Amino acid sequence: MKNDMLSENKGRLIDSSASVRKCPWLLIGALGAGMRAFGELLLDAGESVTGTDHDVEFGQSGRPELNNSLSFRLFHPDQAEQIFADTPEYVVCSSAVPESCPLLQRCRSLGLTPMSLSQGLNLLLSSRQQACVAGTHGKTTTSGMTWCILQEAGRNPSAYVGGVMRNRSRSGIFGSGTVAVVESCEYRQSFLHLSPRTVVLTGIEPDHFDCFTSQAECDQTFHDFVARLPTDGTLVFNHDCMRSAAIAATSRRRTISFSRHGDADWNAVSCESGPGGIHGHSQRQTFLLRNRTHDVGLVQLQVPGLHNRQNALAAIAAAVAIGVSVETAIRGIAAYAGIQRRFEHRGQRFGIDWIDDYAHHPTAIRATLETARSVFPNRRLVAVFEPHQLSRVSALFEDFRSALSLADECLILPVLPAREMASNAHCRRISGTLVRRISESGGSAFLMTNLDQILARLDHSGRPGDVVITMGAGRTYQIHDEIHRRLQRNSAA
Numbered sequence: 001m002k003n004d005m006l007s008e009n010k011g012r013l014i015d016s017s018a019s020v021r022k023c024p025w026l027l028i029g030a031l032g033a034g035m036r037a038f039g040e041l042l043l044d045a046g047e048s049v050t051g052t053d054h055d056v057e058f059g060q061s062g063r064p065e066l067n068n069s070l071s072f073r074l075f076h077p078d079q080a081e082q083i084f085a086d087t088p089e090y091v092v093c094s095s096a097v098p099e100s101c102p103l104l105q106r107c108r109s110l111g112l113t114p115m116s117l118s119q120g121l122n123l124l125l126s127s128r129q130q131a132c133v134a135g136t137h138g139k140t141t142t143s144g145m146t147w148c149i150l151q152e153a154g155r156n157p158s159a160y161v162g163g164v165m166r167n168r169s170r171s172g173i174f175g176s177g178t179v180a181v182v183e184s185c186e187y188r189q190s191f192l193h194l195s196p197r198t199v200v201l202t203g204i205e206p207d208h209f210d211c212f213t214s215q216a217e218c219d220q221t222f223h224d225f226v227a228r229l230p231t232d233g234t235l236v237f238n239h240d241c242m243r244s245a246a247i248a249a250t251s252r253r254r255t256i257s258f259s260r261h262g263d264a265d266w267n268a269v270s271c272e273s274g275p276g277g278i279h280g281h282s283q284r285q286t287f288l289l290r291n292r293t294h295d296v297g298l299v300q301l302q303v304p305g306l307h308n309r310q311n312a313l314a315a316i317a318a319a320v321a322i323g324v325s326v327e328t329a330i331r332g333i334a335a336y337a338g339i340q341r342r343f344e345h346r347g348q349r350f351g352i353d354w355i356d357d358y359a360h361h362p363t364a365i366r367a368t369l370e371t372a373r374s375v376f377p378n379r380r381l382v383a384v385f386e387p388h389q390l391s392r393v394s395a396l397f398e399d400f401r402s403a404l405s406l407a408d409e410c411l412i413l414p415v416l417p418a419r420e421m422a423s424n425a426h427c428r429r430i431s432g433t434l435v436r437r438i439s440e441s442g443g444s445a446f447l448m449t450n451l452d453q454i455l456a457r458l459d460h461s462g463r464p465g466d467v468v469i470t471m472g473a474g475r476t477y478q479i480h481d482e483i484h485r486r487l488q489r490n491s492a493a
Contacts, residue, residue, distance in 0.1 A: 198234045390427070
């Protein structure tokens with residue numbers, strides 16, 4: 001019944017000028033990255049959407065201000081009467097919203113059953129062939145690359161991506177084609193609500209320690225996800241990852257492997273960087289693509305880093321499995337311009353190059369800093385990092401120390417607990433221990449209380465020629481926005 005009702009809603013245009021309209025979708029926690037992308041998908045599909053979030057700001061009238069970037073009505077959770085002025089037909093709730101949320105209780109009193117984000121996605125994309133990209137690292141980039149290839153092929157795919165694609169300024173796109181590229185997260189086993197036709201497994205590492213109690217439990221969840229493939233579905237997997245390869249070996253599905261090191265179905269050989277990109281630095285790269293023993297063409301990427309070669313291999317392998325020609329895949333991936341907060345160059349100011357990245361796992365931090373060394377050789381690297389989750393920092397402490405030591409200087413904020421109960425003092429203490437261990441092992445690290453203190457440090461010690469890289473899943477990107485505002489104020493003065 002729900003799917004029938006959803007199908008009837010397709011194609012309905014939203015009258016943005018209407019002061020009151022029926023809003024069948026209610027998104028609780030609408031400003032999170034995943035929920036924003038889903039909101040964009042819904043709007044693209046012609047759906048009416050109402051959103052709620054504690055981060056909604058109030059205007060001078062005391063009413064929540066419309067978030068124009070999302071183009072749907074946004075309310076603070078305290079505005080229950082406005083939120084439920086029209087009874088929603090579907091309610092989707094972010095995983096960050098606690099069960100005790102009064103809005104959830106109100107929904108249930110109205111006979112509405114809130115869905116998780118992945119359940120809502122699966123409902124909206126029920127008529128699409130889902131190409132689901134999963135794994136610890138590279139999901140967002142691989143999803144964006146795969147979408148670009150399918151778009152080049154004229155397939156008009158839908159996209160649900162965990163970051164904003166630079167060439168589209170969007171995270172969610174509802175295309176008219178039969179394929180949907182879906183970034184798929186294992187947290188709380190959420191991707192088990194999806195219905196994949198193709199699964200891309202980028203690799204598995206220890207990560208969500210507040211969710212999985214052991215490696216075996218995590219691997220079983222990925223195994224269960226792959227098992228959701230139909231018998232004629234396809235698993236594209238990272239041959240360089242032993243845990244991914246083990247799942248592929250028992251999947252009983254068609255499997256296609258990719259590897260940066262050889263001995264897979266798809267490989268990258270004869271790699272080199274090229275000129276261009278960031279102020280003449282080597283941002284672009286080229287590699288020879290090999291399908292088993294056959295060299296099939298040169299792949300050109302606009303994004304740097306060894307990890308992005310691997311992401312490109314995964315995207316090409318997935319697109320070809322879906323039915324795109326290799327030649328088209330190579331053209332499509334050359335058009336991929338990157339994702340916001342994925343080694344994003346935020347400008348050159350005061351003679352300093354400013355980079356922002358989402359890296360919050362030691363493997364991603366290492367990849368980001370190694371990429372910076374290759375793009376900006378012989379430059380001083382200053383890493384600004386906000387650790388994300390106490391459980392992750394504790395379990396991977398030595399890996400964090402080792403990865404952050406690749407920078408010439410580290411400015412580290414207190415841990416952002418994110419879904420964990422912890423005092424500010426405890427969060428500062430853990431970060432302080434990390435700073436001390438980096439310094440004891442020969443590195444240079446400083447504990448920063450807040451973003452203002454980081455800006456003061458950069459004002460004092462930053463010098464022309466430096467490369468400042470902000471990293472983390474939290475607030476570090478705001479540093480670039482504040483620097484831009486300061487320059488605007490100085491210019492106006």
